[in-house]
Structures are given as C-alpha cells and as structure tokens.
Amino acid sequence: MTPLQDILTRQISRTGPLSLAEYMGLCLSHPEHGYYTTRDPLGVAGDFTTAPEISQMFGELLGLALAQSWLDQGAPSPFILAELGPGRGTLMADMLRATARVPGFQDAARLHLVETSPALRREQAQRLPGASFHASLSDLPEGPLWLVANEFFDALPIRQFRRHANGWQERVVGLKDDRLTLGLTDPAPVEALDHRLDTTTEGQIVETCASAQALAQDVGRRIADHGGAALIVDYGGWRSIGDTFQALQKHTSVDPFKTPGQADLTAHVDFEALAHAAMPAAHTSPTPQGVFLERLGITARAQALARGLKGDALESHIAAHRRLTHPDEMGSLFKVMALHPEGTPAPPALDPPFPLP
Numbered sequence: 001m002t003p004l005q006d007i008l009t010r011q012i013s014r015t016g017p018l019s020l021a022e023y024m025g026l027c028l029s030h031p032e033h034g035y036y037t038t039r040d041p042l043g044v045a046g047d048f049t050t051a052p053e054i055s056q057m058f059g060e061l062l063g064l065a066l067a068q069s070w071l072d073q074g075a076p077s078p079f080i081l082a083e084l085g086p087g088r089g090t091l092m093a094d095m096l097r098a099t100a101r102v103p104g105f106q107d108a109a110r111l112h113l114v115e116t117s118p119a120l121r122r123e124q125a126q127r128l129p130g131a132s133f134h135a136s137l138s139d140l141p142e143g144p145l146w147l148v149a150n151e152f153f154d155a156l157p158i159r160q161f162r163r164h165a166n167g168w169q170e171r172v173v174g175l176k177d178d179r180l181t182l183g184l185t186d187p188a189p190v191e192a193l194d195h196r197l198d199t200t201t202e203g204q205i206v207e208t209c210a211s212a213q214a215l216a217q218d219v220g221r222r223i224a225d226h227g228g229a230a231l232i233v234d235y236g237g238w239r240s241i242g243d244t245f246q247a248l249q250k251h252t253s254v255d256p257f258k259t260p261g262q263a264d265l266t267a268h269v270d271f272e273a274l275a276h277a278a279m280p281a282a283h284t285s286p287t288p289q290g291v292f293l294e295r296l297g298i299t300a301r302a303q304a305l306a307r308g309l310k311g312d313a314l315e316s317h318i319a320a321h322r323r324l325t326h327p328d329e330m331g332s333l334f335k336v337m338a339l340h341p342e343g344t345p346a347p348p349a350l351d352p353p354f355p356l357p
Contacts, residue, residue, distance in 0.1 A: 004033040004261035009175060017174035017183060020245065021157035021210070024265050028155060029116065033261040036117045036155075049251070050151050051233070051289075051330065052091035055320035057305070059094025061296040062231055066095070066146045067102040069229040069340065069347040076227060077108035079144040084114045084137065084215075085152035089127035095148070096128075112140055137218050145228035147219060153274070154234050154266040156215075158207045160243065161193060163200045168193055171205070173257070180257040195357065199239065207240045207267055213277040216339075220278025223339055229347050230339040236269030237335070238286060238354060244268035271337050276356050284338045284350040290331025293324060295349035 001009075008026065012018060018026075028035045051058040070079065083092050092113070099105045111131040115121050121133055134140060160171040164187035174183045196206050219230050236244075247256035249263040256265055275283035302321040309317050323329045338347045346352075 002033070002259050002261050004030055005180065005259070007033070008173075008180065008260060009178065012173070012175050012180075017172035019159055019170065019172055020182075021159045023173040023260075024157035027260045027263075027265055028157075030261060035261055035264060036120075038119070038261075050087060050091075051324055051334070052087065052094060052150065054323055055317070056094045056097075057298050057301050057321070058293070058324055059091045060098035060301065061293055061298060062091070062148055062150075062233075063095030063098040064102075065296060065347045065349060066148065066229065066231060067099045067105050069338075069345070070105060070108075070146055071102070072345045073144075073227050073229075073341070075104055075108065076144045077104065078110050079108055079146060079228065080112055080140060081109040082112040082114065082140060082145060082147045084147065084149040085155070086113045086115055086124050086128075087120060087150075089113075089124035091148065091150055092124075092131075093127045109146075110141075114140070137215055140222075142222065142226060144226045145219070145222045145230070147228070147230040148233075149230065150233040152234070153209070153212050153215075153232065153269045154236070155264070156209050156211045158209045158245065158267045160245065161190060161206050161208070163196075163202050163204045163206070165202055168206075180260065182257075200241070204241060205243045207244060207270065209267070209270065209273070212269070213273055216274040216277040220281035220339055223278075224281045224341055227341055227344075231347060232269075232271075232274065232337045232339070233289065233334060234269040235333045235335070236271055236286070238270075239272045240268070240270040269335075271335060272354070272356070275337065275339075275353070278339050279356070280342060281339045282342045282344075282346070283353050284340075284346050285352060285354040286335035286337045287349070287351045288327075288332050289334035289336055290325035290327060292336045292349050293331075298325060 031037060086092055113124055113131050114134050114137055116135055161168040166187040167189040169184040169187050171182050171184060173180055200206060244267045247254045247263040247265050254263050271286045306314060306317055325331045338350050340346050
C-alpha cells in the first residue's frame, strides 16, 4: 500500500466516496505524496515522454507559429510569453532558440511559467534563467498574451457521468474489500449536462473538467481583452464521449487505483468545452498534430538537420520525425487548437473553426 493509498482509504472510510476529480487531484497534487509533487516524470527513466523531449523540431515550429501570430497582430511590446506546465523547460528553450531571429520578438517578450512541481521548477530555472514562476494562471500579469500548453489540460481532474434513463450517475471512488474501486451514485438530473442529452444514449459516459474550463475562460478573456494567442496541444477530441481515464507508469498502462500517487493520471481533452469556455476569444478546430507540423515545414527542417547526422544519430532523428507526425504514432492522437482575438488571423497551419452550439 502506498502512503497516499492509506490516506485515501482512511478518508473514504470516514466521509464516503470521492469524486473522480477529487481522487485525481489528490493523486497528482497531494503536498507530500502527490505524483507531480515528488518526482520528475519525464523521459526514459520516468513514466512518459512528451513531444519536446522527442525532438527539438517540435518546439522550434511552435515557437515560430506563435511568433508569426505576434507579427500578425502588430508585434506589441512588451508582451507576456507564457507556458502552462513547462515540464523540464525543453519546449520553451527550443521556442526561444527558434525565435531569436524574429526581429524584436525576444526583446518584447516577458517570460512567465505556470508550474506547481518543485522538482520541475528547479530544472526549468536552469534552462530558462530570468523566467518568472507562478503557481496558477491567475497570477500572470495582464497584457498581450502568447501562450503554449502542451500536454497540460489532460492532467486536470475530471468527473465522469454515466447516462441513465432517470438522469446521470456519477462514477465515484470508493472501497470494496479495503481496495479502491469505482462505483456509481444514484441517478439524478445534472443541469450542466442537459446539452448532452441529445448527443448521448443510455449507458454512455461523458467526462467534464471544471478546472480546464475555468483556465480556458481566463486565457480567452485575456486574449480577447489584450490580444495574443494560445496554442493548446493535447490528446482528445472535439466532444467528450466514453471513458478515457487512464494511468501510466514506466511507459505502460496500469490500474489507476493500484498505486495512487505513483502513476500519472490523465484523460482526453474535450476541445469543444475549452473553445466554448474561452469565448469571446475565437478558436480554431483541433488539427491533428502531424498535419499541423507538416504544414509548418517539419519535413524540410528534418532534412536540414539530417545532413549532419549518420549512423544511430540519423536513425534516431528519422524515428523522432515519424513519432511526431505519423498517424500511427502521435500524429493523429494529438491535436492542436488555437485561441485568438475575434477578427484577427489565427496562428498558421490550423484548420478553420467548428461552430459552437
């Protein structure tokens, strides 16, 4: 039994089942035993690998896409350049290297990082000296905002609701034979899900993420008020349907209730909910990551980098390009959606928006 499992077991015994959001929040962010509180989860020695850790090309192209958006909006100075959940700082370091040749961009940029993990903050500070750190998005100063969030929203706590003839049953975490397990509440109407009654059938599961919608609302307001753009890169789809809650440990799927606090917990992102929450900022539709990167010229960049490589280094480079772009790898699973002010050009290489209800 992990230390956090003991805490959760005793809490549920005293006060009853936890919502899935409460469970995820404690597993990931408990001040002593939370997953992100206690470790660097990235890389071969960790539990998962993100796109910036696979190849520098990913960050370079995202940086140039944001820089083009900044130019398209008149190159305001100063502006806030921010990242939500910056990992080891690799993505932002690659973005800054690529944008160094964009006249005026880095002189105007004020770098802000939103990070709660002490371990990751230390790595970020080494790679990105001079950055300002914040525990939450709300702590960012007001002003024109160009923001990136890569594999950030998928780690925010979700709730799950199962459609029932008499309303919705929430999936909650309780105990069975002293083991953590999922159960269901009694069915009841859920006003916040009334709009999903026409898009679901009995037995289907819908996931909601209040914290993701609150963050999207804040980002959208800032961009609508002051200008800017946000690039959101994550796995998910336009509308939530089905159970996508999962746990990863050592790059392998595991039981999310077996070792709480020691596995990464995530769920697919509902991009429609983010776009709706971000209004009055405009949005693009979620574009497959592979399509987005190809439109930005990743193959030409890969060919240029390959000229100086041979042997294992070349093979690794080719594999990285495939992993980022191929539909059987990250190319289709991951999507890119942008937010930008209504009436301004969207960041490049993204599909036009889906209509919102």
